[in-house]
Every structure is written in structure tokens, then in C-alpha cells.
Amino acid sequence: MQKVALVTGAGKNIGRSCAIELAKAGFAVALVDLSEDGIEETAALIGAAGGTASTHIADVANFKSAQDIVARVQQRYGQIDFLLNNAGLSNGIGILDINEEQFDRTISVNLKSCFNYIHHVAPLMLAQKSGRIVSMSSLAALSGGVTAAISKFSYAAAKAGIIGMTRSLAKELGPTIAVNAICPGVIRSEVEAMIGQTSAEDVVKGNALRRLGTPLDIANVVVFLATNEPNFITGQALTIDGFQYNA
């Protein structure tokens, strides 16, 4: 039986790369994103690579739509083997300027979204007696971050929440479900445009591998965590940042 992955925020960059690599690894991939154009393009790229994908337009902050999508994916494929909570939103507004709505939105899109999807996927995984979950945290959760120029405290708080949720759920859902988080450093996406050339150069100078990360750097680890069984990895927050020592 073909394995099935559900990937949120699959419309571009890291989420798109993860979805494509999961498809290449043999998963049928259910793509979730706010951007219809984005996930249709991802689905086309997966199709061109010989894979299978379905598309679901939704705001990951919405609990009910997570419930509907998980039910639809389960109905269509009969199982969900891997969940990647990737959708996220940066927020560069400082503590003195942010308003309540902006803070709540950052927490909802980055952190509550993980609850929304795990809450609905975990019962299926427990019933099928296996499953793996990865959620996208950030180096910002650990350090406050070299990404501080684009992502300040509300983002760091949400991403740190993902690590706490991951550790606790690894205990609660083990031994059946492995639950991990990934903390990317600065990944080449639109990030240079967002932080500017000088900050991007500072990032490159301040890590041991002297480059920005790529979506594929992250996708390779995601595929490893989704596929390599058995492994003894759960409850972890894996930092993938080229050792960003000036963070």
C-alpha cells in the first residue's frame, strides 16, 4: 500500500521541496496551503516527477478545516503515515508596536496550526499503529535568532511552543508515533529580499558552512525522519543551520 503524507504550507519554498522529495520517496502527498496557485504548481511539479498529490486550500489556523481535510485525506487514501506541519508566518513587529490581533495571528498560524492537525491525525495513526510527525520550528526558538530582522519575539515564542509541544507529544503518543521538530537556520527562499544583502552576508559569515541553507537541506532530513524505520529518534528538535554560531 502506498504511504501517505500530509504537508501544510506546501505552496512554495521549504514546504514545496519537502512535498516533492516525499513524493519522490514514494508517498502520495496531500498538499495544504492558503495559496491555490502555489499548491497547484507544487502538485504539477510532483506530477511531472511521476508522483501523486491532492490539493487542499485552507488556513492552517482554522481547526474545523484541519478536521475536514484530515477526514478527506483519510477517506481518499485510507491512511495517513506522515504529517509535516510546515506552514508558518514570520512577524517582525516588536513588543512595543505589536497589537493583540497580530500576536494572536502569529501564534495561531505557527503553533495552533500544529495542534489543529496533530489533534486530528493522531487518532488515525494510533488506530493504524504507526505514524510520524514533524513540525517546523526555527533557530529563532532557541536563540532569538539571526533572523531577528524579520522575525521577532512573537514568532520566537510560537516556534519555541512547537518544541515544547513536540517533546510532550513524543511522550504522550509514543511508542506508536514518533514526533519531532526541525529548527532551520536561515534558508534561502525570499529571505535575502526580506533581511537585505548585508544581513544575508552576516549570516553566511557567521556559520561554519559559509552559506545559507536551501529548502532541499531541510527536505532531505524530513524525508529521513518520514521514512527510515526503525529509528530511535523522537522528541527531538533538530537544528539544521550550518552551525550558526553568531545566532
Ligand SMILES: NC(=O)c1ccc[n+]([C@@H]2O[C@H](COP(=O)([O-])OP(=O)(O)OC[C@H]3O[C@@H](n4cnc5c(N)ncnc54)[C@H](O)[C@@H]3O)[C@@H](O)[C@H]2O)c1
Ligand atoms: N526560510 C527560513 O529561513 C526559515 C527559517 C526557520 C524556520 N522556517 C520555517 O519553515 C517553514 C517554511 O518556511 P518558508 O521560508 O518556506 O516559508 P514561506 O513563507 O516561503 O512559505 C510558507 C508557505 O506556507 C503558506 N502559508 C502561510 N500561512 C498559511 C496559513 N495560515 N495557512 C495555510 N498556508 C499558509 C504560504 O502560502 C506559503 O506557501 C515556516 O514554518 C517557517 O517559519 C523558515
